[in-house]
Amino acid sequence: MVTKEEVLKVLSAVEDPEIRRNLVELGMVRNLKIEGGHVVFDLALTTLACPLKDQIVAQAREAVFALDGVTAVDVGVVEMSDGKEQGLATHLNRIGNVIAVMSGKGGVGKSLVAGLLAVALKGEGLSVGILDADITGPSIPKMFFPDQPRLTGSPLGVLPVRTGLGIEIMSMNLLLPHQDDPVIWRGPLLGKAIQQFWEEIIWGSLDYLVVDLPPGTSDASLTVMQSFPLEGVILVTSPQDLAGMVVKKAAKMARHMKVPILGLLENMSYVICPDTGRKLEVFGPSHAQEMAREIGGPLLGRLPIDPDITRLCDAGRIEEYQTDILAPVAKQLASRVLSTEMSPDG
Amino acid sequence: MVTKEEVLKVLSAVEDPEIRRNLVELGMVRNLKIEGGHVVFDLALTTLACPLKDQIVAQAREAVFALDGVTAVDVGVVEMSDGKEQGLATHLNRIGNVIAVMSGKGGVGKSLVAGLLAVALKGEGLSVGILDADITGPSIPKMFFPDQPRLTGSPLGVLPVRTGLGIEIMSMNLLLPHQDDPVIWRGPLLGKAIQQFWEEIIWGSLDYLVVDLPPGTSDASLTVMQSFPLEGVILVTSPQDLAGMVVKKAAKMARHMKVPILGLLENMSYVICPDTGRKLEVFGPSHAQEMAREIGGPLLGRLPIDPDITRLCDAGRIEEYQTDILAPVAKQLASRVLSTEMSPDG
Numbered sequence: 227m228v229t230k231e232e233v234l235k236v237l238s239a240v241e242d243p244e245i246r247r248n249l250v251e252l253g254m255v256r257n258l259k260i261e262g263g264h265v266v267f268d269l270a271l272t273t274l275a276c277p278l279k280d281q282i283v284a285q286a287r288e289a290v291f292a293l294d295g296v297t298a299v300d301v302g303v304v305e306m307s308d309g310k311e312q313g314l315a316t317h318l319n320r321i322g323n324v325i326a327v328m329s330g331k332g333g334v335g336k337s338l339v340a341g342l343l344a345v346a347l348k349g350e351g352l353s354v355g356i357l358d359a360d361i362t363g364p365s366i367p368k369m370f371f372p373d374q375p376r377l378t379g380s381p382l383g384v385l386p387v388r389t390g391l392g393i394e395i396m397s398m399n400l401l402l403p404h405q406d407d408p409v410i411w412r413g414p415l416l417g418k419a420i421q422q423f424w425e426e427i428i429w430g431s432l433d434y435l436v437v438d439l440p441p442g443t444s445d446a447s448l449t450v451m452q453s454f455p456l457e458g459v460i461l462v463t464s465p466q467d468l469a470g471m472v473v474k475k476a477a478k479m480a481r482h483m484k485v486p487i488l489g490l491l492e493n494m495s496y497v498i499c500p501d502t503g504r505k506l507e508v509f510g511p512s513h514a515q516e517m518a519r520e521i522g523g524p525l526l527g528r529l530p531i532d533p534d535i536t537r538l539c540d541a542g543r544i545e546e547y548q549t550d551i552l553a554p555v556a557k558q559l560a561s562r563v564l565s566t567e568m569s570p571d572g
Numbered sequence: 573m574v575t576k577e578e579v580l581k582v583l584s585a586v587e588d589p590e591i592r593r594n595l596v597e598l599g600m601v602r603n604l605k606i607e608g609g610h611v612v613f614d615l616a617l618t619t620l621a622c623p624l625k626d627q628i629v630a631q632a633r634e635a636v637f638a639l640d641g642v643t644a645v646d647v648g649v650v651e652m653s654d655g656k657e658q659g660l661a662t663h664l665n666r667i668g669n670v671i672a673v674m675s676g677k678g679g680v681g682k683s684l685v686a687g688l689l690a691v692a693l694k695g696e697g698l699s700v701g702i703l704d705a706d707i708t709g710p711s712i713p714k715m716f717f718p719d720q721p722r723l724t725g726s727p728l729g730v731l732p733v734r735t736g737l738g739i740e741i742m743s744m745n746l747l748l749p750h751q752d753d754p755v756i757w758r759g760p761l762l763g764k765a766i767q768q769f770w771e772e773i774i775w776g777s778l779d780y781l782v783v784d785l786p787p788g789t790s791d792a793s794l795t796v797m798q799s800f801p802l803e804g805v806i807l808v809t810s811p812q813d814l815a816g817m818v819v820k821k822a823a824k825m826a827r828h829m830k831v832p833i834l835g836l837l838e839n840m841s842y843v844i845c846p847d848t849g850r851k852l853e854v855f856g857p858s859h860a861q862e863m864a865r866e867i868g869g870p871l872l873g874r875l876p877i878d879p880d881i882t883r884l885c886d887a888g889r890i891e892e893y894q895t896d897i898l899a900p901v902a903k904q905l906a907s908r909v910l911s912t913e914m915s916p917d918g
Contacts, residue, residue, distance in 0.1 A: 330754070331709055332678010332787040333815075362788040363677055363818045406820035408676070408789040410828065413759015416790055441678040441787045442708040443754040444762060467886035469679075472709045474752035482756065497854050499845050508843050508854075510882045536856045540813035 228295045230258055233265055236289040242282065247318065247430070249286060256304065263297030265290050268304045279303060315383045316424070320431045321355075322563055324454050325488065329462040330476030331469045332441035335493030337365035338535065339462045339552075340438035341544045344393050346556035352433035352563060355386060357423050358397035359450055360440035361416045362409050367399045372542035374405050383428050391545045396427050413445035420449050433563045443479045451483040457562075458486035460526065460555075463517055464494045465509040470517055477521035487523035489555065490514065495528040527551040574641045576604055579611055582635040588628065593664065593776070595632060602650065609643030611636050614650045625649060661729045665775045667701075668909055670800050671782055671834065675808040676822030677815045678787035681839030683711035684881065685808045685898075686784035687890045690739050692902035698779035698909060701732060703769050704743035705796055706786035707762045708755050713745045718888035720751050729774050737891045742773050759791035766795050779909045789825045797829040803908075804832035806872065806901075809863055810840045811855040816863055823867035833869035835901065836860065841874040873897040 238250045249255055249269065258267040269286060271279060287299045327340040340356055347354045358366040367374065367387070375387045377400045386394035398419060399405050411419075429435065437454065440446045450456070459480050463473040473490075480487055492514035496505040508531070518525035529535075529551055538547050584596045595601055595615065604613040615632060617625060629647050636645045673686040686702055693700045704712040713720065716735045723746050724731050732740035744765060745751050757765075775781065783800065786792045796802070805826050809819040819836075826833055838860035842851040854877070864871035875881075875897055884893050 333680055333810075334678075362790050363821070365814050365818070368814050368817060406817050406824065408821035408825040408828070410789050410794060410825055412794060413762070413791050416759070443756050444708050445759050445790075448756060448758060464679075466882055468711050468714050471714060471752050472711070475709070475754035478752065479754040479756050482754070497843060497852065499847065499852065501845065501850060502847050504847060506843065506845065508877045508879055508882075510879060510886065531854045533854055533856060536812055536854075540856065 228260060228263065228265065228293050230260060232293055233258060233260070233267070233290055236293060237286060240282070240285045240289050242278070249282070252318065257302070263295055264300070265293075265296055265298070266300045266302075268302040270304050270306045274303060274305050315426050315428045319429045321429060321435050322433045323457045323559070324435045324437060325457050325559070326359075326437040326439050326450055326454070326459045326485075327462060328439040328447065328459045328476050328480070329469075329473050330441065330443055330479070331463070331472040332363075334462050334464040334469055334473070335491075335529065336360075336441075336462050337369065337438050338493065338529070338539065338544075339460065339491050340436050341366065341369050341539075342529075342547065342549065342552050343460070343556065344434075344436050345391065345545055345547075346552040347434050347436075347559060348391050348393055349553070350556050350560035352560055353392075353394075353431060355394035355396070355429050355432045355435045357420075357427075357435055357437045358395070358399070359420045359423070359437050359446045361398045361411070361419050361446065363440060364397045364399040366395055366438055367397045368405065368542060369539045369544040370395060370542060375400065377401065383426050385428050389545060393545075394429060394432065396423050396429075417445040417449035420446055421453060424454060434559065443475055447476075447479065451480070451485050456485050458488040460488050461490045461521060461523070463490060463492050463514070465492065465507065465512050465514075467510075467513070470513055473517065474521065477523075481522075487521055489524040489526040490518045490521060491526050492517075492528045494531045497531045526555050574606060574609065574611065574639050576606060578639055579604060579606070579613070579636055582639060583632060586628070586631045586635050588624070595628070598664065603648070609641055610646070611639075611642055611644070612646045612648075614648040616650050616652045620649065620651050661774045662771045666777045667775055667781045668779045669781070669803045669905070671780065671803050671905070672705075672785050672796055672800070672805045672831075673782060673808060674785040674793065674805045674822050674826070675815075675819050676787065676789055676825070677809070677818035678709075680808050680810040680815055680819070681837075681875065682706075682787075682808050683715065683784050684839065684875070684885065684890075685806065685837050686782050687712065687715050687885075688875075688893065688895065688898050689806070689902065690780075690782050691737065691891055691893075692898040693780050693782075693905060694737050694739055695899070696902050696906035698906055699738075699740075699777060701740035701742070701775050701778045701781045703766075703773075703781055703783045704741070704745070705766045705769070705783050705792045707744045707757070707765050707792065709786060710743045710745040712741055712784055713743045714751065714888060715885045715890040716741060716888060721746065723747065729772050731774050735891060739891075740775060740778065742769050742775075763791040763795035766792055767799060770800060780905065789821055793822075793825060797826070797831050802831050804834040806834050807836045807867060807869065809836060809838050809860070811838065811853065811858050811860070813856075813859070816859055819863065820867065823869075827868075833867055835870045835872035836864045836867060837872045838863075838874045840877045843877045872901050 238248045256268040290299045344354045358364045370389045386396040584594045602614040690700045704710045721733045732742040
């Protein structure tokens with residue numbers, strides 16, 4: 227006689243082809259009944275219009291049929307009810323650490339730093355995702371993909387898009403018909419969208435999720451600081467006093483919200499003149515050390531204005547940019563993951 | 573016998589020393605009664621704690637007393653009631669034209685363009701104000717004032733701060749105890765603050781009010797486009813494709829909201845190497861012409877990265893920066909004012 231345990235065991239070997247998680251883990255197996263050699267169960271999908279439905283059902287049926295003693299398999303398909311199953315992704319996701327990249331000021335290079343940091347963390351052998359929390363001015367997809375990629379669904383929700391190096395990315399721009407379509411929403415809707423990116427996207431298992439915050443200290447920053455389990459923020463500034471003033475606002479907000487400041491990065495610090503090799507401080511002399519002291523975090527590095535960065539970011543090829551400026555930060559963050567994994571309660 | 577008309581006429585010559593508008597025009601004269609040579613009236617102030625109260629009362633009394641046939645003058649002081657008098661500034665202000673500077677993207681130089689445009693309009697002999705609608709990341713005061721200036725009140729509300737050249741400025745940063753204090757507000761509050769900057773600030777008579785919008789297409793942009801009588805928007809971009817994509821979002825929003833696009837300015841177009849004099853396109857080659865075509869507005873000019881701009885802006889001395897890049901736009905905008913003034917219904 228075949229047992230329920232045996233059936234669930236073989237179904238645990240059947241994976242959703244997109245989420246790469248098995249049907250039992252995903253909570254899709256329902257109403258399992260065994261009468262002699264006759265096995266009956268339902269598979270719950272978020273939508274009956276799921277394009278992979280037939281494939282999943284066939285694989286499940288085949289796996290159970292291969293068990294000794296099974297003479298017949300009936301697989302039903304049911305739709306997950308709305309209320310009970312919501313926020314399912316949150317339960318499935320295993321996100322080790324969340325850090326936000328913030329500056330308060332626009333255009334100082336938050337997205338560049340978020341992107342380069344994710345690449346550096348990936349280089350440390352970690353699994354990494356980027357949640358682009360800049361709903362009205364999202365830059366991340368354009369940096370990582372030459373063409374606007376398409377999001378794919380799964381029985382359980384929306385999957386992030388995977389880059390060439392394997393970084394998982396979610397951004398408002400992936401949901402728009404054209405990448406230059408505006409999102410004309412008032413703040414509370416922005417906060418809600420960010421919340422959904424956290425709760426309803428199937429990130430899977432990630433060592434690090436990097437959150438790219440928009441400028442300002444309003445809805446997006448508030449939502450992320452209030453509802454995400456942030457390990458800390460990395461602040462980005464530029465040499466201008468004017469930028470520094472606004473970055474200090476962001477630092478004060480982080481302190482106010484009790485989010486640790488992991489450090490400061492200065493972007494657009496200088497240009498190397500291609501003719502003379504001289505460093506030109508086109509936005510004025512650096513105040514990075516002084517700023518770092520004032521905000522109470524270490525100076526993590528200074529990034530130049532480099533036409534190569536612009537070219538690669540504009541071409542969706544940021545992953546090809548060679549820099550070791552973020553390697554020390556990435557190594558330090560990676561060591562936290564390892565020490566957590568080695569700790570007895572990790 | 574003295575008449576009410578005579579009394580009101582002399583009171584029309586008494587000006588509030590700060591607002592430079594007279595007491596009758598400001599609606600401050602109440603309950604005027606004349607019994608023989610005895611004139612009795614009240615002056616309504618927004619607050620009885622008004623520091624200029626005694627001065628205003630004395631001047632009013634003196635003016636009336638100087639009339640032939642007046643033997644006694646009694647001036648009472650009353651507080652304006654809250655509800656009925658709100659939005660009084662709107663009725664007093666005479667703002668000829670309102671234009672917004674926008675980009676969608678942060679850090680491309682909206683505030684710089686708003687500042688330089690205001691200076692250029694002032695150079696055309698116009699009266700100009702800047703409403704800094706970037707509540708969480710305001711840059712305007714730091715560009716125009718070496719030290720954080722103080723706002724002053726008047727019997728009727730808050731006055732903008734006047735720069736060296738006489739540009740009237742209102743910004744959230746003028747209301748904060750420290751210029752690097754964050755404003756941690758959700759979107760609807762941001763919209764409300766901007767609305768108040770429009771309705772409750774005594775701008776007086778202005779030919780042009782320049783509105784400096786924050787990044788994004790959310791609350792601030794929505795509020796300004798929905799409730800201000802905008803003549804149009806000037807869009808600011810940088811050579812990066814990535815910036816261009818976000819600026820196109822702003823252009824689409826303007827079209828969607830039926831706000832005319834007055835033109836495009838490209839900022840950070842190039843750096844002049846101080847050693848060789850060569851133009852270095854450090855953020856890549858310009859796409860300004862192409863962008864202008866796509867957004868359907870003229871290209872108004874290209875601004876370089878210039879260490880002098882940074883230095884002067886950081887020192888609160890933007891008004892000293894010598895450039896004629898914005899002069900043609902300012903001349904064109906000035907000609908609109910003149911043609912309006914000359915038109916029969918102007």
